[in-house]
Amino acid sequence: xxxxxxxxxxxxxELENVSVTYGSEVAIAGVSxxxxxxxxxxxxxxxxxxxxxxxxxxxxxxxxxxSAKVRGRITLDGADIYAKEMDPVELRTRVGQVFQKPxxxxxxxxxxxxxxxxxQGTRRRSELDEVVERSLKRAALWGEVKKDLKKHAFxxxxxxxxxxxxARALATQPEVVLMDEPASSLDPISTQQVEDTIAELKxxxxxxxxxHNMQQAARISDLTAFMLRESxxxxxxxxxxxxxxxxxxxxxxxxxxxxxxxxxx
Amino acid sequence: xxRRIRQARLTQTLAVAITGAAAAFIVTAALFxxxxxxxxxxxxMSWEFIxxxxxxxxKAGGILPSIIGTLALTSGTAAFALPVGxxxxxxxxxxxxxxxxxxxxxxxxxxxxxxxxxxxxLFGLALxxxxxxxxxSILAGALTLACLTLPxxxxxxxxxxxxxxxxxxxxxxALGATRWRTIYRVVLPAAAPGIVTGSILGLAxxxxxxxxxxxxxxxYYKRQLPTSIFDDVMVLPYHIYILATQVTGRPDDIxxxxxxxxVGGVTAGSVIAATWRSLQRKKVxx
Ligand SMILES: Nc1ncnc2c1ncn2[C@@H]1O[C@H](COP(=O)(O)OP(=O)(O)OP(=O)(O)O)[C@@H](O)[C@H]1O
Ligand SMILES: [Mg+2]
Numbered sequence: 001x002x003x004x005x006x007x008x009x010x011x012x013x014e015l016e017n018v019s020v021t022y023g024s025e026v027a028i029a030g031v032s033x034x035x036x037x038x039x040x041x042x043x044x045x046x047x048x049x050x051x052x053x054x055x056x057x058x059x060x061x062x063x064x065x066x067s068a069k070v071r072g073r074i075t076l077d078g079a080d081i082y083a084k085e086m087d088p089v090e091l092r093t094r095v096g097q098v099f100q101k102p103x104x105x106x107x108x109x110x111x112x113x114x115x116x117x118x119x120q121g122t123r124r125r126s127e128l129d130e131v132v133e134r135s136l137k138r139a140a141l142w143g144e145v146k147k148d149l150k151k152h153a154f155x156x157x158x159x160x161x162x163x164x165x166x167a168r169a170l171a172t173q174p175e176v177v178l179m180d181e182p183a184s185s186l187d188p189i190s191t192q193q194v195e196d197t198i199a200e201l202k203x204x205x206x207x208x209x210x211x212h213n214m215q216q217a218a219r220i221s222d223l224t225a226f227m228l229r230e231s232x233x234x235x236x237x238x239x240x241x242x243x244x245x246x247x248x249x250x251x252x253x254x255x256x257x258x259x260x261x262x263x264x265x
Numbered sequence: 266x267x268r269r270i271r272q273a274r275l276t277q278t279l280a281v282a283i284t285g286a287a288a289a290f291i292v293t294a295a296l297f298x299x300x301x302x303x304x305x306x307x308x309x310m311s312w313e314f315i316x317x318x319x320x321x322x323x324k325a326g327g328i329l330p331s332i333i334g335t336l337a338l339t340s341g342t343a344a345f346a347l348p349v350g351x352x353x354x355x356x357x358x359x360x361x362x363x364x365x366x367x368x369x370x371x372x373x374x375x376x377x378x379x380x381x382x383x384x385x386x387l388f389g390l391a392l393x394x395x396x397x398x399x400x401x402s403i404l405a406g407a408l409t410l411a412c413l414t415l416p417x418x419x420x421x422x423x424x425x426x427x428x429x430x431x432x433x434x435x436x437x438x439a440l441g442a443t444r445w446r447t448i449y450r451v452v453l454p455a456a457a458p459g460i461v462t463g464s465i466l467g468l469a470x471x472x473x474x475x476x477x478x479x480x481x482x483x484x485y486y487k488r489q490l491p492t493s494i495f496d497d498v499m500v501l502p503y504h505i506y507i508l509a510t511q512v513t514g515r516p517d518d519i520x521x522x523x524x525x526x527x528v529g530g531v532t533a534g535s536v537i538a539a540t541w542r543s544l545q546r547k548k549v550x551x
Binding site for chain 1 (some may be wrong): 362363428432433435436437438439440441442443446450454455506
């Protein structure tokens with residue numbers, strides 16, 4: 001993650017003084033951070049501190065929540081993603097998302113992965129076949145399902161379904177993949193597989209992951225951002241962000257240390 | 266055993282007995298009803314009964330015009346009510362903003378469901394038969410029945426769509442799909458079983474209604490089969506009413522035979538819907 005690598009790759013987020021309100025409630029305020037490309041950035045913090053809210057700012061999924069209002073400036077590769085000429089639908093093909101619970105569509109494995117490319121207008125069978133194979137390979141699911149791509153997605157195990165959802169998100173060839181606690185509903189072995197997948201994925205994409213699991217954050221992320229909401233009356237804030245190694249061994253803020261060592265949250 | 270536990274057990278036994286008895290009563294009543302219609306109606310069944318028009322002042326012959334009339338009316342009702350009802354259900358579940366206007370629309374729909382069917386008949390007469398000058402016709406009757414069925418279809422659609430986890434919608438939107446694409450590629454297919462079942466129940470009800478078509482579509486006696494949507498028609502439920510009240514000296518079994526055809530048709534529709542739904546269920550579960 002040297003400066004020179006950062007210059008010729010895409011998938012860089014810059015957040016400046018971002019705040020989100022739900023109706024009259026200010027959920028997060030004053031968040032500024034840099035999200036480097038081809039790296040895993042972990043968002044950690046106690047429940048309700050706005051991790052999911054911040055994540056949804058990055059692909060404008062907050063737009064789908066009527067009461068949510070995002071302020072501040074967020075750029076992706078230099079372009080303001082909340083600018084008038086930015087189409088949220090187009091943005092989401094560049095910034096994919098994987099959710100907490102595996103949520104495959106009620107259709108075949110193949111159709112799940114092909115959903116994004118088809119939405120973008122890809123119709124050629126050979127092209128779709130290629131995208132489906134590449135995406136499933138990158139999500140480390142290809143070996144297990146290549147024989148029955150016509151199988152219904154619900155016949156897969158929970159862990160396989162989650163990797164299918166990762167493959168589905170990769171199929172639009174995004175620059176960034178957002179993950180909101182992607183392993184929290186999985187058993188330890190599936191969790192391990194998803195973590196391995198993430199480690200390989202950062203070769204191609206920027207990853208922003210929300211996790212409640214400190215060991216997981218320490219294992220898989222390069223950067224860690226710690227968020228905290230001190231009381232319900234105040235909005236949540238970004239306490240600090242830094243290299244994961246440093247954050248976990250020598251945090252700059254007392255509150256980070258308290259959280260990481262398990263004294264609250 | 267303490268007194269408290271013994272009492273709790275007694276209450277439990279009583280609860281099982283009472284709810285069980287109610288269930289048994291309903292099943293018995295339904296079986297008795299169907300069995301009675303079957304026993305009384307079967308003697309009338311013959312090829313002539315379902316393939317010929319009535320003759321001998323409706324005391325003999327068949328009921329073909331009524332069967333065709335009911336089929337035509339029900340298909341017409343489906344053609345109007347399904348697209349509009351499903352579209353309105355989609356709007357209410359997926360697009361309608363939470364607000365006063367939407368509450369008013371919902372209130373209007375549930376009120377529509379409560380309007381007596383004879384009132385729909387009068388409304389259809391005033392609007393479709395007279396104002397639009399469709400006359401007493403399949404068209405006017407189908408439109409009237411469609412108004413009556415709409416609330417059922419709208420509600421069934423809305424309920425079925427609400428059952429679909431919001432996770433699926435989110436996943437589709439996050440892949441860069443528009444709302445509409447999300448609805449018709451992901452949400453609607455998943456909700457289809459519920460929508461179809463609800464709609465068939467609504468249409469089955471419509472097929473058996475007499476009051477709404479009394480002034481808008483039904484005719485007392487007509488040997489010819491309809492050739493256009495502007496024709497009036499004989500219809501099964503109205504034919505039963507006519508046979509029972511207006512035709513003296515007719516054999517009882519032709520009334521019950523007509524009822525059997527109506528009930529049989531409606532039941533067949535429900536069974537097909539239920540079967541299709543359970544086949545779909547095997548494919549779709551969360
Ligand atoms: N859709 C919404 N409508 C209104 N308020 C919301 C909505 N989503 C989140 N909030 C509010 O924003 C605040 C932050 O919630 P958020 O879900 O972002 O926290 P989180 O850090 O992801 O929590 P968790 O770890 O439990 O997932 C909470 O106070 C919550 O009540
Ligand atoms: Mg969350």
